[in-house]
Amino acid sequence: MSNSSALPSDPSQLLNDLLKSAKSKGADAADALLVEGTSSSLSCRLGKPEDLERSEGWDLGLRVLIGKQQAVVSSSGLGANALSELVDRAVAMARAVPEDAYAGLADPDQLATDIPDLDEFDPSEPSAEQMIEMAQACEDAARAVNGITNSEGAEISFGKSVVYLAGTNGFNGMRQGSRFSLGVSVVAGEGTMMERDYDYTSAVWLSDLDDPAKIGAQAGENTIKRLNPRKVDSAQVPIVYAPRVASSLVGHFTGAINGQSVARGTTFLADMMNGQVFGENIVIVDDPLRKRGLRSKPFDGEGVATKTRNIIDGGILTTWILDLATSRQLGLETTGHASRGTDGPPSPSTTNVHMTAGNVSKEDLIGAIDNGFYVTELIGMGVNGVTGDYSRGAGGFWIENGEIAYPVNEITIASNLKDMFKNMMPADDLTFKFATNAPTLRIDGMTIAGK
Numbered sequence: 218m219s220n221s222s223a224l225p226s227d228p229s230q231l232l233n234d235l236l237k238s239a240k241s242k243g244a245d246a247a248d249a250l251l252v253e254g255t256s257s258s259l260s261c262r263l264g265k266p267e268d269l270e271r272s273e274g275w276d277l278g279l280r281v282l283i284g285k286q287q288a289v290v291s292s293s294g295l296g297a298n299a300l301s302e303l304v305d306r307a308v309a310m311a312r313a314v315p316e317d318a319y320a321g322l323a324d325p326d327q328l329a330t331d332i333p334d335l336d337e338f339d340p341s342e343p344s345a346e347q348m349i350e351m352a353q354a355c356e357d358a359a360r361a362v363n364g365i366t367n368s369e370g371a372e373i374s375f376g377k378s379v380v381y382l383a384g385t386n387g388f389n390g391m392r393q394g395s396r397f398s399l400g401v402s403v404v405a406g407e408g409t410m411m412e413r414d415y416d417y418t419s420a421v422w423l424s425d426l427d428d429p430a431k432i433g434a435q436a437g438e439n440t441i442k443r444l445n446p447r448k449v450d451s452a453q454v455p456i457v458y459a460p461r462v463a464s465s466l467v468g469h470f471t472g473a474i475n476g477q478s479v480a481r482g483t484t485f486l487a488d489m490m491n492g493q494v495f496g497e498n499i500v501i502v503d504d505p506l507r508k509r510g511l512r513s514k515p516f517d518g519e520g521v522a523t524k525t526r527n528i529i530d531g532g533i534l535t536t537w538i539l540d541l542a543t544s545r546q547l548g549l550e551t552t553g554h555a556s557r558g559t560d561g562p563p564s565p566s567t568t569n570v571h572m573t574a575g576n577v578s579k580e581d582l583i584g585a586i587d588n589g590f591y592v593t594e595l596i597g598m599g600v601n602g603v604t605g606d607y608s609r610g611a612g613g614f615w616i617e618n619g620e621i622a623y624p625v626n627e628i629t630i631a632s633n634l635k636d637m638f639k640n641m642m643p644a645d646d647l648t649f650k651f652a653t654n655a656p657t658l659r660i661d662g663m664t665i666a667g668k
Contacts, residue, residue: 362437
């Protein structure tokens, strides 16, 4: 972000004036987005702080519609001349582009009117000294683990933003948010026998971050466990995903039900609405209203009210992830999932997503396996969103007689997501650490390509 002119004392009034100007210059409808942001990050390696960075600024985006012709223009200049030129460019571009049959603002009766407080903004701002202290404590704890030989460093960051959205349809809303994160990556072993691993924590409020020393110690222990990995033969065995990688499977699912993919017919779940996608014990929730959630928001990028919904209920697919454009294209109602920046039109995106916990422990999931693989790391992006074919490099641990036996690396795990979804068994260890969360997951019938 950049700041070529001072932010006005009343940003909402600036947006409303901008919309009036757009209407006076020929726009039939318009909306405007102003984002004010502050961010800072610091890295620490081998006990020494480095790369302390900070940025402050704002960006403005204006979307103009003339009939079904739509254009979006962004600017970081907020002076009178810059705003006038912004409107002129947007109107001229809208007149020049082809029609988009699905473009348009929300109807007044679709707009959010009751804006709940989701506790999404922490006014705290750690000093440089505090950031250094937390990063050093995290890395020191990781390096203190016996067997750790080097460090890729610890990093701490925070960001705060205020978003103002207004439209000629009558919407005028503001929301603000914050995010803090801390992580470390370390190395064990020497030469060609080196292994690395990591841990991190992220939260909306600074006080909700996990203890830096705990994160560091976990990163060190994760790394030591990976020393002296073995290779395994190709086989078809049960695979257990640790929570930090299990969330990626939920991410593949939400990508497949994104309205843009559905409207284009480029998803392997295109014909599965109201169908049995997962086992009957599976529930997946999209919850934009979770307090202090990493992606919580009371209204979406088009001013539409958000709501919590089970996108998978009893294994059945209940909804697509839609904004206004994709809902019109599919002949449905928006689900309030519009996301946007200042330099482009809205597009659908999930919020806080989680798969609910099962009723069996991780130990029992693993304990029932004679031979299998416990995945803790995934490599590459070998997932075909059109067919559902799944093939990814992986590292983790071999399971023998119901126990974690030894580390394994340089293998490939493969199947098809349709089959994987139907064969998932969740453990009872769900925690909310990421924006998308899942418990430990067991999937039978996958293929391992090994030595």
